Amino acid sequence: MAKFFNEMYTDGGDVARPxxxxxxxxxxQQSAETIARKRVEADVIFRRVGITFAVYGNDAxxxxxxxxxxxxxxxxxxxxxxxxxxxxxxxxxxxMFIHDIYHDQNIIKAGVIPAxxxxxxxxxxxxxxxxxxxxxxYAHIAGVDIVRAGQGEFYVLEDNLRVPSGVSxxxxxxKMMMRLFPELxxxxxxxxxxxxxxxLLDNLRSVAPVGVTDPTVVIxxxxxxNSAYFEHAFLAQxxxxxxxxxKDLFVDDNAVYMRTTRGPKRVDVxxxxxxxxxxDPLAFRPDSTxxxxxxxxxxxxxxxxxxxxxxxxxxxxxxxYPYVPDMIKFYxxxxxxxxxxxxxxCRKKDDLAYxxxxxxxxxxxxVHGAGGYGxxxxxxxxxxxxxxxxxxxxxxxxxxxAQPTLALSACPTYVDAGIAPRHIDLRPFVLSGKSVSMVxxxxxxVALKEGSLVVNxxxxxxxxxxxILEK
Numbered sequence: 097m098a099k100f101f102n103e104m105y106t107d108g109g110d111v112a113r114p115x116x117x118x119x120x121x122x123x124x125q126q127s128a129e130t131i132a133r134k135r136v137e138a139d140v141i142f143r144r145v146g147i148t149f150a151v152y153g154n155d156a157x158x159x160x161x162x163x164x165x166x167x168x169x170x171x172x173x174x175x176x177x178x179x180x181x182x183x184x185x186x187x188x189x190x191x192m193f194i195h196d197i198y199h200d201q202n203i204i205k206a207g208v209i210p211a212x213x214x215x216x217x218x219x220x221x222x223x224x225x226x227x228x229x230x231x232x233x234y235a236h237i238a239g240v241d242i243v244r245a246g247q248g249e250f251y252v253l254e255d256n257l258r259v260p261s262g263v264s265x266x267x268x269x270x271k272m273m274m275r276l277f278p279e280l281x282x283x284x285x286x287x288x289x290x291x292x293x294x295x296l297l298d299n300l301r302s303v304a305p306v307g308v309t310d311p312t313v314v315i316x317x318x319x320x321x322n323s324a325y326f327e328h329a330f331l332a333q334x335x336x337x338x339x340x341x342x343k344d345l346f347v348d349d350n351a352v353y354m355r356t357t358r359g360p361k362r363v364d365v366x367x368x369x370x371x372x373x374x375x376d377p378l379a380f381r382p383d384s385t386x387x388x389x390x391x392x393x394x395x396x397x398x399x400x401x402x403x404x405x406x407x408x409x410x411x412x413x414x415x416x417y418p419y420v421p422d423m424i425k426f427y428x429x430x431x432x433x434x435x436x437x438x439x440x441x442c443r444k445k446d447d448l449a450y451x452x453x454x455x456x457x458x459x460x461x462x463v464h465g466a467g468g469y470g471x472x473x474x475x476x477x478x479x480x481x482x483x484x485x486x487x488x489x490x491x492x493x494x495x496x497x498a499q500p501t502l503a504l505s506a507c508p509t510y511v512d513a514g515i516a517p518r519h520i521d522l523r524p525f526v527l528s529g530k531s532v533s534m535v536x537x538x539x540x541x542v543a544l545k546e547g548s549l550v551v552n553x554x555x556x557x558x559x560x561x562x563x564i565l566e567k
Contacts, residue, residue: 100503101248102517103169115172115565118283123167131166131510134276138164141275147268147326163558164269165509166276169520169540170563176287176536179242179250179524182433183534185424187238187526190255190411192427194234198224198407208426209419216494217416218464219258219409221372223379227396229405230303233528236403237296237367239263242522242538243437244505251437251502253521255420257404257412259369263525264327266539267292267334269561287536287564293334295527295535296367302529303401304364311364314338314354316345318370318386328369342370347390352400365401372406414497415441415463438500442493451498452489455482458498459549460489473549475501504549507560509542519543521551522562536564 102109104116112120142161171179196203197214204211214220239260241253270289274281297313304311317328319341332339344355345363353360368375374384379392394400410416418439421432440447440458451458455474462470472485489496506517524538540560541551551557 100517100519101244101246101505103244103505103507103520104167105508116170119168119170119280122280122283128514134166135510138166138272138276141272142268145268147265162265163544164272165542165544165558165560166273167508167510167515168273168561168563169507169522170565172565175250176564178433180534180536182250182252183240183242183524183526184532185428185430185433186240186252186255186420187235187528188532189424189427190238190257190420191232191234191528193423194405194408194411195229195232196427197410199226203423203426206426208422209416213415213419214410217410217413219372219407219413221407221410223392223396224405224407228398230305230398230401231530233303234405234408235411236299236303236405236528238526238528239523239539240526242434242524243502244522245502248505250434252420252434253437254414254417255412256523258371258409259324259404260523260525261324261327261369262523262539262541263292264330265559266525266537266562267330269539269559270537273561284563285566287566289535289537292525292535293331295533296331297335297337299527299529299533300365300367300401300403303403305398305401308364312354312362313365313367314340314345314363316340316342316366316368316370318374322369324369331367342374342385342387345388345391347388347394350394350397350399352388352391352394363400365403367403372409375402375406413463414461415443415494418497437502440498442489442496442498447498448489448493451496452486454498455486455489457501459501460485460496460498463495463497473501476547476549501549507540507542509544509558509560511544511546516546518546519549519551520560536566537562 105112139161203209204214235257237260239256239262243251243253245251266289300313301311314337315328315332317325317339329339340354346353352363354363370386373381374386376387376389376391377384378389395402418441421436424430424432440451442448442451458474460472504519507520508515509518520540520542522538522540524534526534540562542558542560543549543551544556544558
């Protein structure tokens with residue numbers, strides 16, 4: 097079994113790292129009965145509040161709790177400072193890249209990224225070419241997935257710039273820990289995260305269309321059957337803004353309006369949680385009943401701000417991911433603070449040959465995939481699964497990338513058998529508007545199955561509270 101970095105303990109396995117020392121002592125004083133009781137209490141409260149996610153596929157229509165683990169993931173301030181600087185640098189470069197490809201395309205002209213990687217990308221929207229957006233910001237909310245491997249080095253696993261989700265679980269996990277174990281928050285100086293909704297609202301208001309001084313902000317949801325509907329409703333309530341569906345909005349005289357009991361009200365900023373394809377049936381999918389006819393025309397004219405912008409997905413596609421360090425160097429003349437995971441692009445002949453020869457040792461992903469679907473984890477797959485996936489890659493090599501199977505860091509986690517290490521990742525949320533900002537924390541996801549590296553909730557993963565120690 098590959099050796100992995102343990103977040104709480106040193107290599108010997110019995111000595112807590114300095115920033116975990118006080119928590120480790122507290123944990124050792126808790127009885128198994130106390131912890132079991134607290135776990136049940138958490139489940140009851142989460143279900144009562146409605147903190148669930150919808151399930152697609154064979155169990156479509158059902159809802160599940162995302163398992164919550166009571167052992168937090170703790171990061172000390174010095175490590176967080178590096179992470180924060182790297183994330184802000186990365187998101188700035190990604191926004192510059194998206195603006196560039198829809199305008200002057202300097203990065204293509206310079207030969208840094210092949211033109212076909214942009215124009216043949218399913219998320220590229222030619223309708224956005226030459227369109228100015230407020231403050232030149234496209235990814236107003238970015239969720240960047242971070243993993244830790246080797247001796248504890250941080251790597252960026254992927255960038256989520258379309259409709260990144262999970263921030264509601266970050267906030268609710270913190271509320272739950274404070275409710276269950278208030279004494280821990282008197283013992284530790286933990287950076288707060290509960291002001292995120294205020295930061296998000298300020299960020300969205302800051303990118304209102306030109307001339308709007310008191311913008312009306314709404315959250316646009318596909319509806320209650322969407323897997324992240326709880327989060328849409330939660331954020332609307334926390335920000336004090338309306339939660340709307342496409343049918344609640346209409347376009348008139350180059351503006352977007354919301355239907356209210358007091359008559360139409362103009363909308364200036366839409367935090368949309370709907371994919372590009374469904375936003376406007378006149379511009380994209382004509383069969384969409386989720387969008388607003390004419391929305392794109394208002395957007396192109398600068399009459400409304402969409403967060404995130406249409407066409408943003410071109411920058412979080414896994415085929416573009418390998419070029420992000422080059423973007424940072426090209427646009428900012430800086431060395432990337434955070435490294436990518438080494439990546440093989442199967443569209444390249446040599447990378448494809450290496451991938452096919454080493455499938456059993458690699459993680460292979462669809463470039464448009466998400467949620468842990470459409471991927472092969474070689475070491476955890478059967479020979480038949482590997483051969484089936486080999487055929488898929490050979491049939492469409494441009495549709496896949498491959499990466500080494502990292503020994504992701506692990507954090508002690510309560511499972512049925514007691515406390516055991518489980519692999520984790522981290523999704524911090526970066527807000528871009530007049531400035532770039534983020535709360536000191538993020539969503540830690542944990543793979544609850546022993547040995548599993550897949551942390552996605554849709555694949556049985558859970559979540560932990562993330563503590564950034566301020567001392």
